[in-house]
Amino acid sequence: MMSGAASPSPARPSSPASLTAVRGLSVGHWTDLARATGCTVVLAPEGGMRGACAVRGRATGTRELDALHPRHLVGHIDAILLTGGSAYGLGAADGVMRWLRERGRGFPVGPAGVVPIVPTAVIFDFDLAPGSKADRWPTADDAYRACAAAGSDIAEGTVGAGTGATVGKVLGPRRAMKGGVGTWASRGEGDVVVGALVVLNAVGNILDGAGRVLAGARGPDGEFADALAYLAAGGAPFGATPNTTLAVVATNAALDRVGLENVAHAAGDALARRIVPYGTAFDGDVVFAVSTATLAVPPRTPLQVEALAALAVPEAVERAVRLARGVRDIPGLADGGGKGGSAR
Numbered sequence: 366m367m368s369g370a371a372s373p374s375p376a377r378p379s380s381p382a383s384l385t386a387v388r389g390l391s392v393g394h395w396t397d398l399a400r401a402t403g404c405t406v407v408l409a410p411e412g413g414m415r416g417a418c419a420v421r422g423r424a425t426g427t428r429e430l431d432a433l434h435p436r437h438l439v440g441h442i443d444a445i446l447l448t449g450g451s452a453y454g455l456g457a458a459d460g461v462m463r464w465l466r467e468r469g470r471g472f473p474v475g476p477a478g479v480v481p482i483v484p485t486a487v488i489f490d491f492d493l494a495p496g497s498k499a500d501r502w503p504t505a506d507d508a509y510r511a512c513a514a515a516g517s518d519i520a521e522g523t524v525g526a527g528t529g530a531t532v533g534k535v536l537g538p539r540r541a542m543k544g545g546v547g548t549w550a551s552r553g554e555g556d557v558v559v560g561a562l563v564v565l566n567a568v569g570n571i572l573d574g575a576g577r578v579l580a581g582a583r584g585p586d587g588e589f590a591d592a593l594a595y596l597a598a599g600g601a602p603f604g605a606t607p608n609t610t611l612a613v614v615a616t617n618a619a620l621d622r623v624g625l626e627n628v629a630h631a632a633g634d635a636l637a638r639r640i641v642p643y644g645t646a647f648d649g650d651v652v653f654a655v656s657t658a659t660l661a662v663p664p665r666t667p668l669q670v671e672a673l674a675a676l677a678v679p680e681a682v683e684r685a686v687r688l689a690r691g692v693r694d695i696p697g698l699a700d701g702g703g704k705g706g707s708a709r
Contacts, residue, residue, distance in 0.1 A: 382680075384560035385517040386550035387615040389414075389657045393515030393564065394525030394546075395507045397647065398529035404448035404457050404503040405476030405525035405564065407655075411470060413441030416484065421633045421643070422673035424607040426452040426487035428510075433484055433653075435622040443470050443651050444512075447526040447564050447611045449490040450502020460505030481592030486651040488566040489607040490529030491569035492538040492704045493514055493692050494583040504692040510691050518595075519548050519562070520662040522699055525609065530566035531695055532686060534608060535592040535600060537696045542580040543697030544571075547685030551673040557618050557664055559673035564611040565685035568592070569642045573683065580686040580698055590623035593641050610636060614674045614680070619658040624667065629654035631671035636681060676698035 384392060389410030396403040405541045418433045433441045445463050448454040462481045465471055471479030491499045511525070522545045530544035544565035552557050565571070570581030578589040593669050614632045629652040636652070637643040644650050654674075691697040 379517060381547035382550040383519045383548040384550065384562040384613060384615055385519060385649040387556050387560045387617050387657055389437050389659065390615055391515040391517060392519045393513070394520055395503060395512040395514070396524050396528050398528060398692070401529035402449035402490055402501055403525045403528035404446060404508050404511050406456065406461055406508060406515060407445045407562065408512065408515050409443050410657055415440070415620070415622055415658060416442040416627060417622045417629055418484065418653050419626065419629035419633050421652060422609060422648035423646045425691055426455060426649060427651060428455045428458055428485040429482060430480050430484055433622070434554060435626070437483050439462045439472055442484055444481070444483045445613055446483055446508060447486050448485065448486040448503050448508065449526055449529050451487055451491065451499065451607065453499070454487045454501040455485055457503040457505055457508035460508035461503040461512055463505065464509050475606045484509050484653065485550045486611050487649070488526060488530060488564060488609040488611060490566065492531055492696065493529045521546050521548060521684055523690045523692060523697065526564045527685065527689070530564060532565060532567045533570050533592060534568050535595050536582045536584065539694065541695055542582050542583065543689040543691050543695050545685045545689035547681040547683065547688065549684060551677040551679045553669055553673050555662055555665055556660060557616065557673060559614060559616045559670055559676065561677040561681040562613045563678065563681040563685050565682060566608055567610050567643070568608045568645055568647055569640045572639050572641060572680065579683065596642065605645055605647055606679065610640060611680065612636065612652045614652065614654045614678065616656050616670050617660040618664050618670050619654060619660060620656050620670060625654040625656055627675050628670050632678045633675045635675040636682065638649050638650035639679050640680045664687045
C-alpha cells in the first residue's frame with residue numbers, strides 16, 4: 366500500500382538482478398510519502414530460512430536479533446522487517462507476525478501453534494517529518510500491508526523503509542541528499558546466487574566505484590563536502606541525530622549460521638567501502654545474511670558467497686541513491702538535477 370504518493374513516481378521496479386533472484390524470497394513495501402516514512406519486509410519461503418547478522422553501528426534499534434545467534438534454539442526465521450520510525454517503529458513487527466501466524470508459518474510450539482520469528486531493525490527518519498518531529502512511524506497494520514503486497518518485483522528508490530532516508534548529514538539534515546532502497550544480485554559458478562537489498566540512510570557520503578562522491582553533504586557552494594575530513598577537523602556532529610543503513614544479503618547456498626555471519630561481515634565491509642564514514646556512534650547499521658539452502662552443491666570455497674556479496678552490495682548502494690527522488694527540500698539523484706547519472 367502507498368499513501369501520499371507524489372508524481373512522478375518516487376520508485377521504480379527493480380532489475381531482474383535483485384534480492385529475489387534468490388528463489389523463494391519475496392519483498393513488500395508500505396510507503397507513506399506524505400509523512401516520509403515506510404517499511405520493507407523480506408519474507409522467507411514457507412518453512413523459513415537460516416539467518417545471521419552483523420551489527421556494525423553503535424546506535425541500533427532492533428528486535429529479535431538474539432534469534433540469529435548460532436547457539437539460539439530457533440534454527441530458522443520467517444521474515445525480516447526493516448522500518449522507519451526509530452525505536453517506535455519496532456512495534457510494526459507485530460503486523461508481520463500476525464500475517465505469518467494467520468498462515469501457520471513460524472516456530473512450532475506444540476498445541477499452542479506457531480510463533481513467527483521476525484528479526485527487525487529500524488532507521489531514524491524523522492529528519493523529513495513535517496516539523497521534523499518524532500510523531501509518525503509505521504504501525505503493525507502498515508507492516509501487515511507490506512506483507513500482503515510482497516512479491517518478486519522490488520520497487521527501488523524513495524519507497525518502503527527508504528522513504529524518509531537521507532545521506533550525507535555531517536553538515537546537518539538540510540545539507541543532505543536523498544537516500545532510499547536499492548537491490549542487486551550476483552551469480553557465481555555452480556549456480557550460486559547472492560542478492561542484496563540496502564536501505565541507505567547514512568551520516569557519511571556515498572562513493573561510486575572510482576571513489577568519487579556520488580551523493581552526500583552539500584556545502585554552501587553546492588559542492589560536495591569531505592565528510593571524513595570535516596569530522597577529523599572537529600566539525601560539529603550534525604546535531605547528534607541517529608541515522609542507520611540496513612542491508613539484507615541472501616543466498617541459495619546452504620551455509621550454516623556461522624558461515625552466514627561471516628557473509629554479513631563481508632557485506633558490512635563492502636558497505637564501508639561505499640559509505641564514508643560508516644558505522645559511526647550515530648549510525649545503527651545492521652547487516653542481515655540469510656540462506657534458503659536450496660542449492661544442493663556447496664560453494665566452491667568458503668569465500669565464494671562472501672565475494673559475491675561484496676560484488677552485489679555496492680551495486681545496491683548505488684541504486685539506492687541513483688533511483689531516489691527528492692522529498693521536500695532534500696534533492697535526489699533521480700530528480701535529474703544532481704550529479705552521478707543514471708542507474709545501471
